[in-house]
Amino acid sequence: MKYLVALICAAFAGAAQAEVSTSFRADERHSGIYPGTGVPVLHGVKWKFKTQGAVLSTPAIADGIAYFGSNDHYLYALDAASGAERWKFKTGSRVASSPAVFAGRVYFSSFDGNVYALDARTGEQRWKFAFEGEHRFAGKNLHGAQPAGEVMPDPFDFFLSSPAIVQNTVYLGSGDGYVYALDANSGALTWKFRTGNVVHASPAIANDTIYIGSWDSFFYALDAKSGAVRWRFKTGEDPKISNQVGIQSSAVIADGLVYFGCRDSQLYALDASTGEKRWAFDNKGSWVISTPIVQDGVVYFATSDSGLFHAVDAKSGALRYSLSFNHWPMFSSPAVAGRRLYIGSHAGTLIAIDLDKRAPAWTFRTDGAIQNAATYSKKSGEPNYPAAFNDFFYDDLVIGVWRMMSIGAVLSSPVVSTNAIYFGSTDGNLYALE
Numbered sequence: 001m002k003y004l005v006a007l008i009c010a011a012f013a014g015a016a017q018a019e020v021s022t023s024f025r026a027d028e029r030h031s032g033i034y035p036g037t038g039v040p041v042l043h044g045v046k047w048k049f050k051t052q053g054a055v056l057s058t059p060a061i062a063d064g065i066a067y068f069g070s071n072d073h074y075l076y077a078l079d080a081a082s083g084a085e086r087w088k089f090k091t092g093s094r095v096a097s098s099p100a101v102f103a104g105r106v107y108f109s110s111f112d113g114n115v116y117a118l119d120a121r122t123g124e125q126r127w128k129f130a131f132e133g134e135h136r137f138a139g140k141n142l143h144g145a146q147p148a149g150e151v152m153p154d155p156f157d158f159f160l161s162s163p164a165i166v167q168n169t170v171y172l173g174s175g176d177g178y179v180y181a182l183d184a185n186s187g188a189l190t191w192k193f194r195t196g197n198v199v200h201a202s203p204a205i206a207n208d209t210i211y212i213g214s215w216d217s218f219f220y221a222l223d224a225k226s227g228a229v230r231w232r233f234k235t236g237e238d239p240k241i242s243n244q245v246g247i248q249s250s251a252v253i254a255d256g257l258v259y260f261g262c263r264d265s266q267l268y269a270l271d272a273s274t275g276e277k278r279w280a281f282d283n284k285g286s287w288v289i290s291t292p293i294v295q296d297g298v299v300y301f302a303t304s305d306s307g308l309f310h311a312v313d314a315k316s317g318a319l320r321y322s323l324s325f326n327h328w329p330m331f332s333s334p335a336v337a338g339r340r341l342y343i344g345s346h347a348g349t350l351i352a353i354d355l356d357k358r359a360p361a362w363t364f365r366t367d368g369a370i371q372n373a374a375t376y377s378k379k380s381g382e383p384n385y386p387a388a389f390n391d392f393f394y395d396d397l398v399i400g401v402w403r404m405m406s407i408g409a410v411l412s413s414p415v416v417s418t419n420a421i422y423f424g425s426t427d428g429n430l431y432a433l434e
Helices: 002-017 367-372 394-405
Strands: 045-050 060-062 065-069 074-079 085-090 100-102 105-109 114-119 125-130 138-140 151-153 164-166 169-173 178-183 189-194 204-206 209-213 218-223 229-234 252-254 257-261 266-271 277-282 293-295 298-302 308-313 319-324 335-337 340-345 349-354 359-365 415-417 420-424 429-433
Touching: 060 100, 060 415, 065 105, 065 429, 074 105, 100 164, 114 169, 164 204, 178 209, 204 252, 209 257, 218 257, 252 293, 257 298, 266 298, 293 335, 335 415
Parallel strands: none
Antiparallel strands: 045 429, 060 065, 065 074, 074 085, 100 105, 105 114, 114 125, 138 151, 164 169, 169 178, 178 189, 204 209, 209 218, 218 229, 252 257, 257 266, 266 277, 293 298, 298 308, 308 319, 335 340, 340 349, 349 359, 415 420, 420 429
């Protein structure tokens, strides 16, 4: 009898460890918390798969398949154990959306202005839905670039909104300024809600409410069935240039609160029912692009230019501790498995942080970092921006951004499944570490 009980317990433990991510940040609340122990000690690369463009998409792992997009215009399906290609599907532009897998289909959006639903097994298109026009956030004199009177797209608007699926409805935002609700079976429009600007944050969902921010500087709570506004919250604005404004960060919902970062350099905690501000943590001019994680009463998040990793009290926002990563921005959102937190860096690294010791446990460098980091890094280890950015003219800004991306930056968010970590890099690889 004891032997039988042991077998049953082992089976349940194995099943728990085999749980998979089917959407951005593990679930519709964007918890970012995965079962199992993850990779507490790095043994090496399990496999890597090379695409022909930067991989900003966060993979979704379902039924032994890793689904992810690339700037080479393709959505890929790989065997999660071996990295072998199962199929690929070509769109009309970059796939910077993170896919969601639901009921045998994979859903994602492309910069070509379409949402796609594909057969998850074969890659055959089931339907597509056209937005009113995908585009990046734009403004005058962005980041101080010249010519000052020219409206320019933001070269740091890397990501597209990633779908969340609840009750057979696909929710996501678009550069056309709308939040959409689509029928998962047919792609038919259920409702759409217009914000004042680009929506590239990904929706988080709880209690029949959609939580999502827009580049119009408002954070919205929408009724999931109708799209009606339940409440909205105003973040800060930049009166001089369109730099410190708007919400790129996707939210996480935990314990009745919704947490998200903003370009106004704040991390916000709002009451999920009313939108009342509970607290805001000031990052002193540094954006918060990544999605936070909340675990055991602590909020973990990373910053942009300052390259800091913060742990703050979930109820009060009081700082518990910080770790510095040499001013390398972190747009990647963290993942937690066991007592390790995993996060990517623009330095071309994936970092494992021991949450008990409050210190890095190990660091992995991408191929791009090994090849090019010395060119765009100072001896101190900090970014060497003068080597990448020749001038303050807009064209040079764009070139400089992608010179820095040649380091193999990790903007994709890591996913933990069956004791492996999966993530993409701007060097064009999807990596699986063990």
